[in-house]
Amino acid sequence: CPCHVQIYNQGVKSYRDLPLRMAEFGSCHRYEPSGSMHGIMRVRGFVQDDAHIFCTEEQIEDETKIFIDLLSKIYSDLGFKEFKIKFSDRPTKRSGSDKIWEKAENALMNATNAAGSAFELNPGEGAFYGPKLEFVLTDAIGRDWQCGTLQVDFVLPERLDATYVGQDGNKKRPVMLHRAILGSFERFIGILIEENAGNFPLWLAPIQVVIASIVSGANDYAKELYNKLSENNLRVKLDIRNEKINYKIREHSLKKIPVIYAVGLREVENQTVTIRKLGNNATETQSFPQALENLMQSSLIPK
Structure with missing residues (x-):
């Protein structure tokens, strides 16, 4: 946080420059008690999507609404349609x-109410420098995790002498909004894995499709398909091991691969692929160009 204030302090700022937004993926270290750590949900070293907005007092309301809308869109795209907001006010030990x-x-x-967002009070849990909104997700087994946060800070700009020139020509203090959408990347990924039981939507899956040969005579065709999928920026894996096709399908299904293309001599002859989708025992045969087009459409990132 102080680093972004120092960047802000380089040069004279006008009210016309505000709001000024800065963001980074910052590595954080926190000495958590050993008994509280588990998996990637709570760790001592993590990455945070840290950002700060320097604005006037009059801009707090608009910036809060913009942030809540952005967070809601990102959570929705990742499959979280609902979340809770907690309003945390002044703690016992605080600055200012x-x-x-x-x-x-x-x-x-006032800004949260103006944004039309309902919240519950969380007394005494604010940051030492200002009150905050906590955006809480519930995981697949009912545990609540704070992920996103928005904090209003009048203290740090004063302590580090951040100023801007107002419309009247006088120097004024900006307000500093601290904000994170995912919070800890590691924690959010853990929640995402549990929520989907590893079965990610196609656009998000680390490996989107596996091309598995049924017989060795189809290996060259499988390699050709692999290259074409890779050229179209799809995340693909090639499996031409000397194993039975049922063994391959089971193995990749357990790894939650969304799509498997099985190719044998018939597929080579007809220039087709036999498609098996995760969670569906039925298969479908399509020409490769059609299958590629469908796969690319299904793998588009939400907008």
Whole structure:
């Protein structure tokens, strides 16, 4: 956070420059008690999508709405249609006067209400420098995890002497909004894996399709298809091992590969592929150009 203030402080800023938004993927280290760590849900070293917005007091409401809309869109694209918002106010140990805290709490609460977002109170759980909104996801087994956050900070800009020139020509203090959408990347990936039981949508799957040969005579055709899929930026794996096709299908299905293309001598002759989709025992045969077009359409990232 102080680093972004120092970047902001390079040169004179005008009210016309605000809001000014900065973002980074920052490596963080936190000495968590050994008993609290498990898997990738809580770790001592993690990456955070850290960002800060420098704005005027009048812009807090609009920036809050923009952020909540952005977070809602990203969560929805990743399959989380619902989340909870908690409003965390001043903790016992804090920086800044009660007057500044009351100002920050009112600004954030009014902005959240103006954005049309319902929230529940979380007394005493704010950051030491300002109140915050916590965006909480519930995982597949009912546990709540704080992921996104939005914090209003009047303290740090004052301590590090951040200013801008207002419309009246006088120097003023900007407000600093701390925000993260995913929070800890590791934690969010863990929640995502559990929510989908590893069965990711096609656009998100690490490997989108496997090309498995049925007989060795189809290996060259399988390699040809592999190259064409790779050229179209699809994440593909080639399996031409000397194993039975049922063995290959079972293995890749257990690994949650969304699509398997099985190719044998008949497919080589007809220039087709036999398609098997995860969770569906039925197969379908298509010409390779048609299969490629369908796969590319299905793998488009949500917009």
